[in-house]
Amino acid sequence: MKILVTGGAGFIGSNFIFYELEKHPEDSILCVDCLTYAGNLSTLEPVMEQENFSFVKMDIRDREGIFDLFEKTRPDVVVNFAAESHVDRSIENPQVFLETNIIGTSILMDAAKAYGVKRYHQVSTDEVYGDLPMDRPDLFFYEDTPLHTSSPYSSSKASADLLVMAYHRTYGLPVTISRCSNNYGPYQFPEKLIPLMIANALADKPLPVYGEGLNIRDWLYVQDHCKAIDLILRKGRVGEVYNIGGHNEMRNIDIVKLICDELGKPYDLIRHVEDRKGHDQRYAIDPGKIHKELGWLPDTKFADGIRLTIQWYLDHKDWWENIISGDYQKYYEKMYGEGGIH
Numbered sequence: 001m002k003i004l005v006t007g008g009a010g011f012i013g014s015n016f017i018f019y020e021l022e023k024h025p026e027d028s029i030l031c032v033d034c035l036t037y038a039g040n041l042s043t044l045e046p047v048m049e050q051e052n053f054s055f056v057k058m059d060i061r062d063r064e065g066i067f068d069l070f071e072k073t074r075p076d077v078v079v080n081f082a083a084e085s086h087v088d089r090s091i092e093n094p095q096v097f098l099e100t101n102i103i104g105t106s107i108l109m110d111a112a113k114a115y116g117v118k119r120y121h122q123v124s125t126d127e128v129y130g131d132l133p134m135d136r137p138d139l140f141f142y143e144d145t146p147l148h149t150s151s152p153y154s155s156s157k158a159s160a161d162l163l164v165m166a167y168h169r170t171y172g173l174p175v176t177i178s179r180c181s182n183n184y185g186p187y188q189f190p191e192k193l194i195p196l197m198i199a200n201a202l203a204d205k206p207l208p209v210y211g212e213g214l215n216i217r218d219w220l221y222v223q224d225h226c227k228a229i230d231l232i233l234r235k236g237r238v239g240e241v242y243n244i245g246g247h248n249e250m251r252n253i254d255i256v257k258l259i260c261d262e263l264g265k266p267y268d269l270i271r272h273v274e275d276r277k278g279h280d281q282r283y284a285i286d287p288g289k290i291h292k293e294l295g296w297l298p299d300t301k302f303a304d305g306i307r308l309t310i311q312w313y314l315d316h317k318d319w320w321e322n323i324i325s326g327d328y329q330k331y332y333e334k335m336y337g338e339g340g341i342h
């Protein structure tokens with residue numbers, strides 16, 4: 001099987017490429033990524049020389065380029081990870097989120113349709129469901145929960161999901177969608193909560209926490225997400241949405257404290273900063289469908305996954321220290337003021 005993976009130089013896409021090449025060495029992967037601030041080619045170095053892997057620097061908004069690539073490479077399957085993915089950035093500048101996450105998706109699907117791709121898989125997020133109240137722990141997101149977004153990011157992802165289902169219904173494109181909860185693990189860009197806290201704590205810098213830090217997220221180790229997507233590609237039913245989550249709800253503040261504990265750092269590094277606009281309260285996925293239909297269950301418990309992740313950041317300082325410089329530093333200071341990563 002020839003799999004075209006977009007956004008494979010980012011966090012989840014790169015982990016998916018490593019997972020697939022290991023699990024299915026008979027398949028080949030073509031990675032397409034335009035290398036935004038969040039894409040890092042050095043992440044893919046371990047597989048760059050592998051015969052069944054190739055990389056093309058291309059923007060999914062480049063219709064002509066994408067069609068040309070499909071003409072030349074004829075992929076069997078497309079997995080679309082490429083996206084602008086950071087909520088805070090979408091609040092600052094929504095435009096590029098609409099262009100990449102919606103228009104880019106439509107271009108990929110047009111090419112998939114024109115070249116008879118056997119499966120188009122859209123990597124989506126639990127954020128399309130909006131949020132749940134804190135005082136109703138009995139409520140969860142199901143695949144048929146209405147879309148009810150809060151941020152420009154989640155709105156762009158929900159729009160893309162609607163478009164994916166429309167291409168299925170209107171043109172018969174063989175699509176699947178997965179909606180996953182928050183991921184953590186190796187190669188996550190250090191603007192996201194867990195790597196940001198690890199990097200700052202290691203440097204004894206302040207740990208900026210939105211508001212009281214009481215917002216709840218459902219965390220999943222990235223490899224468990226990759227395993228779920230792999231299963232959906234091979235056994236999932238066309239035209240279906242699958243929720244992916246680990247039933248592992250944690251308050252942001254408890255994650256930050258746990259990282260402090262693991263690294264032997266004091267809680268007085270924690271700084272409560274002004275809350276994010278429209279901040280979602282609680283996300284909670286019910287992954288019952290993927291469990292029942294495809295037998296998926298997460299392998300990694302949070303207590304183990306967070307230790308693995310911290311150890312990975314300790315062992316790969318050169319990877320993230322390179323990133324925490326230049327333009328990212330300017331962005332960080334704008335968002336969190338003084339106390340940035342230096």
Ligand SMILES: NC(=O)c1ccc[n+]([C@@H]2O[C@H](COP(=O)([O-])OP(=O)(O)OC[C@H]3O[C@@H](n4cnc5c(N)ncnc54)[C@H](O)[C@@H]3O)[C@@H](O)[C@H]2O)c1
Pocket residue numbers: 006007008009010011012013032033034035036037038039040058059060061080081082083084085086100104123124125126157179180181182183184189
């Ligand atoms: N991180 C999470 O917790 C999470 C959870 C659920 C779903 N998702 C979804 O998973 C996908 C991947 O998320 P991530 O955290 O790995 O994101 P990321 O920001 O780490 O990586 C995104 C990648 O896409 C590339 N990209 C961006 N715009 C592009 C364009 N126009 N053309 C080509 N490449 C482009 C970037 O260079 C980068 O390599 C996204 O679609 C996101 O919505 C993420």
